[in-house]
Amino acid sequence: MAFTGRDKTWLRGPRAVGLLAAGAAVVLGLATGGTVTQAAPAKPKPTHTQIQLLSINDFHGNLAPNPATSSSGNVNGTPAGGAEYLATQLEMLRASAKAQGQETATVAAGDLIGASPLLSAAFHDEPTIEAMNEMGLDATSVGNHEFDEGWHELLRMQKGGCLNDGDGQNNQNSCPDPKNEFKGADFEYLSANVFYENTKKTLFRPYTVKKFKDGQKVAFIGMTLENTPNIVTKSGIAGLTFTDEVATANALVPELRKQGIESIVVLLHEGGFPSDPKAYNSCPGISGPVTEIAKNLDPAIDAVLTGHTHAAYNCSINDPANKPRLVTSASSFGKIVTEVRLSIDNATHDVDRLNTLANNKIVTQDVPKDPALTKLITKYQTLVAPIESKVIGHITTPTVVRTNDDSLESPLGNLIADAQLADTSAVTNGKTPVVAFMNPGGIRGDLASNGGAVTFGQAFTVQPFNNYLVSMDMTGTQIKALLEQQFSGLNGPEAPKFKVLQVAGITYTWNPAAAAGSKVVPGSIKIAGQPLVDSTTYRIVTNNFLSDGGDGFPAFTTATDKFFGGLDIDGFANYLTAHDPYTPVATDRISIGS
The missing domain is CATH 3.90.780.10 (5'-Nucleotidase, C-terminal domain)
Known part of the structure; x- marks a missing residue:
């Protein structure tokens, strides 16, 4: 089944898979072992296709900017975040890539919704899904907070429709504008390691494949942390099982390669902890679950874009073949967007890691607000006012x-x-x-x-x-x-x-x-x-x-x-x-x- 949206054509993977995976993709560097920061900028090769990836994670419905005086509203003292500014920054980055002849995919590593401010939560996070549609998001892994209202509600986030929730009686109001039904996500949720119990069917498709010019294809595998059942409400995941991230992703590699796909990125809702939280564009002393996951993911996987820990980092962690592989995370609340330039060899159709670069860019508020996002936020601010005030x-x-x-x-x-x-x-x-x-x-x-x-x-x-x-x-x-x-x-x-x-x-x-x-x-x-x-x-x-x-x-x-x-x-x-x-x-x- 083909899906066309924002002039991007995606090939969707089957729901039935064997074992399951984990991971997320983003950054590469030069290293002989261990965890390092990425290499100095490499010169694009004329024999390669350059593809831009833009990634966010852990947005948590933060549509309006948070106070710059709070940790949720700044990066190292620089005011950051807000959907209006994030949308503008994404468009600016895409325009820059287009000027260089590069195509773009925009992806996320989970927790776009859940634990959200009232502006989004009062409407079951429908405003955030609408905002992501406006921003041109293509695909995201599920995160643990996507299950806050249960997996049936998460399916509604994908497919659309309204809840009969009493028209705001319990401080929530699905489809508050009776003239406009919630249409669901234009982007695709991915859940390679989330299965219906006792079946081989995943809740959402395990991966999606994006076709670019020059015949290049990039597969995106989406996963949440295997530990999700221990950190969410049991009723919200009843009837589901969660599998090991590494085993899941590695089991999908042969399936993708049979389709002639050599460029593979993992969108993983699991992360790490740099020893210096302010080093948002490197990863000194990084620890946490992502380090072991990255070390054990199949060497055929080219990058891992991560989330969950709300940390920002940009580094390489060597794969099982002792080759450096990009691992990134874009903080939280839309304060940072990760830009990756995948360099794909036109002959092998595989990512040249030593010519693949990433940059964590602060979503500063010194750019014009995106008018479509301003309109959306203003609409819901008006609707939420009686509840909020x-x-x-x-x-x-x-x-x-x-x-x-x-x-x-x-x-x-x-x-x-x-x-x-x-x-x-x-x-x-x-x-x-x-x-x-x-x-x-x-x-x-x-x-x-x-x-x-x-x-x-x-x-x-x-x-x-x-x-x-x-x-x-x-x-x-x-x-x-x-x-x-x-x-x-x-x-x-x-x-x-x-x-x-x-x-x-x-x-x-x-x-x-x-x-x-x-x-x-x-x-x-x-x-x-x-x-x-x-x-x-x-x-x-x-x-x-x-x-x-x-x-x-x-x-x-x-x-x-x-x-x-x-x-x-x-x-x-x-x-x-x-x-x-x-x-x-x-x-x-x-x-x-x-």
């Missing part, structure tokens, strides 16, 4: 911050946990929760105010996932195991950082010097001021993401008598209304000791 309460400080103290407890974490504990929607059969747990990764920003007044939009910025509250029974022994999982397993010493849960109704002490599995000080755990009893059953409440064992907390999956309540954002908003004005409380629930 509603004042739900007041705070007695300018902000309530998510900044942790030494014990990794935060004022905002306490507020959210208190709100969960106070929410009556999760009470069932007279069983009221006495402890609440909140994952720190679900707190997406400080709670700001306008002269003390807090709007629903400001609250939503803090909790944008629309998770449900879930109450359940856990024994004292299970709670002990849960607390130790903050410092072990997926959250152990090898993890980027501990994931200390924010709590209400419980206090305890932990010892950073103790071994993993024994960090919680014996006898320190108290619930409602009373020592924890191993054999006693306690009613606790958390969100459905944690309830499913997300973020490396499988102890939640052992709980019993689970009951689903309302949305966490509604509980948060109601708590602020009921405690108006709210004064932040001391961070004295978790302590450091020995």
Whole structure:
């Protein structure tokens, strides 16, 4: 089946594949081993076809620019991002390539939607899909956040159609303009390592092939991280399986080569961590999952464009044949776009890596705004205003911050946990929760105010996932195991950082010097001021993401008598209304000791 859009013709790969893959493509350098920055600019060869790739990742529905004073709105102090500027920068880069006789493909490495600001989230991220259509995106891998509202909803993002969601009754409104139905994505989602259970069918096609002039073809394999089931809500991926990234991609290489395709790029929603986060156009000391993935992807794969970690890097990691291969990432929120110049040998139809270059370009705001994006943003700003501007309460400080103290407890974490504990929607059969747990990764920003007044939009910025509250029974022994999982397993010493849960109704002490599995000080755990009893059953409440064992907390999956309540954002908003004005409380629930 052929697909024509933006004057680009794509050949789509079959849904049925064997094993699955992982990866993403972008940058090359000169190296004899290890990870290095890319080589100095190479001179294009007349025997090669030069092709421009433009790549973004982790946009997360950030249509409007973020404040330049926040980390989400600048790169090394330079104001950056915003869909209007990103669209202009993409067009400028394409025009420059066209002037040099080069064709362009625009791709992404996942998380374009999900965990989005209210401007997009209030409309189920339909505005972001429309924006990507306007920007001329050709293909993207799925990311973990593409599953935030479930895979059925992700299919709607691709195919279009409207939801019957009550016309904004729950602070969301699909197809708010009754004259215009949501048409879905013009670009193609790719999911090589996401399968329907017990089948060989992928959720979306595993790869797509772009035909360029001079008979050149480039295949793009799209994947998300194999660990997706551990970091998304289980209900959102029920009926799906996720396979190993390397095995998936490598299994597709012979299939592509049988079609005469030698130039292969991976769009991988998994990434790494440079030792210097400011070195956005190199990759000093890069670590993380992408390093091992890149080292093991088939040497026939020519570049890997990555995402997920919100880092920016541009470097080479040697392949199994000890040859340098481009690996890039474009930060997040549309602050950076990666430009790659693939140099393809006209005789072999393969990428000449030593003449393939990449550049991470900051999406500066010193260019004209794209008028089509301005029109789209203005439309949805008008539509979201009644939802966003509603004042739900007041705070007695300018902000309530998510900044942790030494014990990794935060004022905002306490507020959210208190709100969960106070929410009556999760009470069932007279069983009221006495402890609440909140994952720190679900707190997406400080709670700001306008002269003390807090709007629903400001609250939503803090909790944008629309998770449900879930109450359940856990024994004292299970709670002990849960607390130790903050410092072990997926959250152990090898993890980027501990994931200390924010709590209400419980206090305890932990010892950073103790071994993993024994960090919680014996006898320190108290619930409602009373020592924890191993054999006693306690009613606790958390969100459905944690309830499913997300973020490396499988102890939640052992709980019993689970009951689903309302949305966490509604509980948060109601708590602020009921405690108006709210004064932040001391961070004295978790302590450091020995």
